[in-house]
Amino acid sequence: RIDGQRLWRRLMALAQIGATPAGGNRRLALTELDGQGRDLVTQWARELGCSIRVDAIGNIFMRRAGRLDLPAVMTGSHIDTQPTGGKFDGNFGVLSGIEVLSTLHQAGVVTDRPLEVAIWTNEEGSRFVPVMMGSGVYCGAFTLASALAAVDLDGISVATALDAIGYAGSDHIETPACYFEAHIEQGPVLEAHDKVIGVVEAALGQRWYTVTVKGMEAHAGPTPMAMRRDALLCSARLIAEVNAIALANAPNGRGTVGWIENYPNSRNVIPGQVRFSVDLRAADETTLGGMDAALRAACARAAADAHLAIDVEQVVYFPAQAFDATLIASVRQASDSLGLSWMPAVSGAGHDAVYVARVAPTAMIFVPCKDGISHNEIESAEPEHLEAGCNVLLRAMLAAARA
Amino acid sequence: RIDGQRLWRRLMALAQIGATPAGGNRRLALTELDGQGRDLVTQWARELGCSIRVDAIGNIFMRRAGRLDLPAVMTGSHIDTQPTGGKFDGNFGVLSGIEVLSTLHQAGVVTDRPLEVAIWTNEEGSRFVPVMMGSGVYCGAFTLASALAAVDLDGISVATALDAIGYAGSDHIETPACYFEAHIEQGPVLEAHDKVIGVVEAALGQRWYTVTVKGMEAHAGPTPMAMRRDALLCSARLIAEVNAIALANAPNGRGTVGWIENYPNSRNVIPGQVRFSVDLRAADETTLGGMDAALRAACARAAADAHLAIDVEQVVYFPAQAFDATLIASVRQASDSLGLSWMPAVSGAGHDAVYVARVAPTAMIFVPCKDGISHNEIESAEPEHLEAGCNVLLRAMLAAARA
Ligand SMILES: NC(=O)NCCC(=O)O
Ligand SMILES: NC(=O)NCCC(=O)O
Numbered sequence A, B: 001r002i003d004g005q006r007l008w009r010r011l012m013a014l015a016q017i018g019a020t021p022a023g024g025n026r027r028l029a030l031t032e033l034d035g036q037g038r039d040l041v042t043q044w045a046r047e048l049g050c051s052i053r054v055d056a057i058g059n060i061f062m063r064r065a066g067r068l069d070l071p072a073v074m075t076g077s078h079i080d081t082q083p084t085g086g087k088f089d090g091n092f093g094v095l096s097g098i099e100v101l102s103t104l105h106q107a108g109v110v111t112d113r114p115l116e117v118a119i120w121t122n123e124e125g126s127r128f129v130p131v132m133m134g135s136g137v138y139c140g141a142f143t144l145a146s147a148l149a150a151v152d153l154d155g156i157s158v159a160t161a162l163d164a165i166g167y168a169g170s171d172h173i174e175t176p177a178c179y180f181e182a183h184i185e186q187g188p189v190l191e192a193h194d195k196v197i198g199v200v201e202a203a204l205g206q207r208w209y210t211v212t213v214k215g216m217e218a219h220a221g222p223t224p225m226a227m228r229r230d231a232l233l234c235s236a237r238l239i240a241e242v243n244a245i246a247l248a249n250a251p252n253g254r255g256t257v258g259w260i261e262n263y264p265n266s267r268n269v270i271p272g273q274v275r276f277s278v279d280l281r282a283a284d285e286t287t288l289g290g291m292d293a294a295l296r297a298a299c300a301r302a303a304a305d306a307h308l309a310i311d312v313e314q315v316v317y318f319p320a321q322a323f324d325a326t327l328i329a330s331v332r333q334a335s336d337s338l339g340l341s342w343m344p345a346v347s348g349a350g351h352d353a354v355y356v357a358r359v360a361p362t363a364m365i366f367v368p369c370k371d372g373i374s375h376n377e378i379e380s381a382e383p384e385h386l387e388a389g390c391n392v393l394l395r396a397m398l399a400a401a402r403a
Helices: A004-015 A032-047 A091-107 A133-138 A144-149 A158-165 A189-193 A231-247 A285-306 A325-337 A352-356 A383-400 B004-015 B032-047 B091-107 B133-138 B144-149 B158-165 B189-193 B231-247 B285-306 B325-337 B352-356 B383-401
Strands: A051-054 A060-064 A073-077 A115-119 A178-184 A197-203 A205-214 A254-256 A260-263 A273-282 A309-318 A342-347 A362-367 B051-054 B060-064 B073-077 B115-119 B178-184 B197-203 B205-214 B254-256 B260-263 B273-282 B309-318 B342-347 B362-367
Touching: A004 A032, A004 A091, A004 A383, A032 A051, A032 A060, A032 A091, A032 A115, A032 A158, A060 A091, A073 A091, A073 A352, A073 A383, A091 A115, A091 A178, A091 A383, A133 A144, A133 A352, A144 A158, A178 A325, A178 A352, A178 A383, A189 A197, A189 A342, A197 A325, A197 A383, A205 A231, A205 A285, A231 A254, A231 A260, A231 A273, A231 A285, A231 B231, A260 B260, A273 A285, A285 A309, A325 A342, A325 A362, A325 A383, A342 A362, A352 A362, A362 A383, B004 B032, B004 B091, B004 B383, B032 B051, B032 B060, B032 B091, B032 B115, B032 B158, B060 B091, B073 B091, B073 B352, B073 B383, B091 B115, B091 B178, B091 B383, B133 B144, B133 B352, B144 B158, B178 B325, B178 B352, B178 B383, B189 B197, B189 B342, B197 B325, B197 B383, B205 B231, B205 B285, B231 B254, B231 B260, B231 B273, B231 B285, B273 B285, B285 B309, B325 B342, B325 B362, B325 B383, B342 B362, B352 B362, B362 B383
Parallel strands: A073 A115, A073 A178, A178 A362, A197 A342, B073 B115, B073 B178, B178 B362, B197 B342
Antiparallel strands: A051 A060, A060 A115, A197 A362, A205 A273, A205 A309, A254 A273, A260 A273, B051 B060, B060 B115, B197 B362, B205 B273, B205 B309, B254 B273, B260 B273
16 A cells, blocks of 8 residues: 555645645646756655666656566556646646555565656647646657747747757657556546546547637727628637637537737727637547537638638647557456445546557546646645555556566 | 937837737737837936826826926827737827927926826727726726726736736826827828828717627537527628618717627537627717617618527717817917928727817827838838828927916
């Protein structure tokens, strides 16, 4: 059994780096704070005798040697956060891995296979797009070069930011034997069903876009309503359409506009250009494809109606991903053997596990979070639930580590 | 007759200060560039033997003495611009005044009454709210203290910014005998009717607001559509409502959302808080009052429907303003005597003249601008039209300057 208090202490220690007054975490990918978080976690791993490797996109791999020279059993997640993020999203998965290693270290257990804990770079996708960047590169979802060239809103590239915090590595990391990821659910289902463990069977597919609406700046007073080409008004209508598209694809269809940039953004100027993000999600390819078509049709209609130019650029795409049946069964068994209540779950969020599942058998373990709220400074989780999830991870990893 | 080429040369020289690559002007109120513009124009006035005075809100008054110690005939406008503004909005009115003084100086004419050219502070209202700040303080529409305390988005106050550019004065300026303001129309009506001069009879009333929508940040993936309290989606619906309110009050009703701020503005976070501006305009108090009520009702409905808190704060208000019948007639006569085509006009924009009309007889002279486009870097006007408008100003001022 893992030490739930040690796990909690480490979660709270990591949460000090980029702590916000509202009790959350702001540790954007590849900032100085992210660097400090990486330093802290790798320090803990070193104290357990782990070797540390870093690859070219800055993913960190902390390895505890096994008896045999076989592919490792890997776990991990991310420690970057949203601009107004919480203390558990990502951090729980990484520190659960470290806790598993600490428990084995203390008990003097040596596994057949090596165990490896990964910190994936820029999972959140809020400073740099695409989301799940480090695991995406590792699994070949897109190229290293394209990821290194991505820039934030200030024009700083991933390559530059990695250099600045000293995490531009060059290690080549073999494909693991299998991969587990523990994570808070980030949704309300476990809580609603009063279950402690979500046995994750699949994750929703996602398509993200940058939509650019080009209108015509003009004076908010003398310009007659009929003569306007108002880029913000047109965008507002499209934001409502994105919501309608999601509702038309219930129960799993999701549609969100989280980011918007208005130009020139002056009170008495009719906006001339607006850029905004669209995030569409669905449980299967047919539905997600239909939502994509509906978005493009809505934009084409809006452009024609309002005499504006609208550009729709897809910036993230991955299909819904099923996890490995054998590993799923192993998570279920671990939960049962620990006497924990569980239910099957579908992940509404993307996770590094979604990309790793392309190269190795993968499964995820969810624990509840308060009111289903995540990507919010008030994100909260019960110590007992976190401890339970980590115990499930320990058993599932031990089972997989047998040669 | 004024010298149209000199007027044009000065317009182009002033437009060098804060020139943008797209051919426009970015000289926000009380920035260093605004200071440079003020220095340039006052230098020209000094060369004409004018005395220069500056009041506590930074309005500049450039006076050419008359034969008699009577209240002055005043003209003026502003030289601050929109973030993506043009070369003529405001600048034309100020430099027309300087051109009138230059013409009289050259001809050795001394008028009975003094003539005075004003540069009003922060007319545009895009760096600091309220709009028409300098003339508003001068005419008692709001207090000096409240204006000095207004801050920009970086938290810099008007008082600090005035100090920084050396235009925090202390002169007391008497009420003028009357006030004229020449300005580009900023709308399409004169061009559509092929007229050179707009004899402005009134200006639309305005109400501006800051609307704050408070929802709940949550994850764009796992959060079911029905559980969301999306501040941006709610704001998008309100932006469409603002447009509908204006259309329902045709032909003079105007409604614009020019500014929006989304929080935390991350692609995969359901927005938790949005602030946006609303700018409503109408030709009479009843209509404007009805639009205000419609906006507040729409916000109350939206708050109830979407389980969000919405705050509506009015930040600018002035009723529609009629100009002085005698001065209007004088502008008409001047146009006729110069053989210029003219038509009556209503100003859709606010102008410093709208506030000055509260304390002194006031009239305005419009000239066409290309395609009716203003508050845009491509704002453009014909040299002949500008010259014609300035000649009308000269005649109207000379007539008013007789004791
Ligand atoms: N788990 C998580 O918050 N991932 C971010 C990617 C997403 O938006 O699904
Ligand atoms: N003339 C002008 O552009 N004034 C700005 C104030 C307004 O928005 O009406």
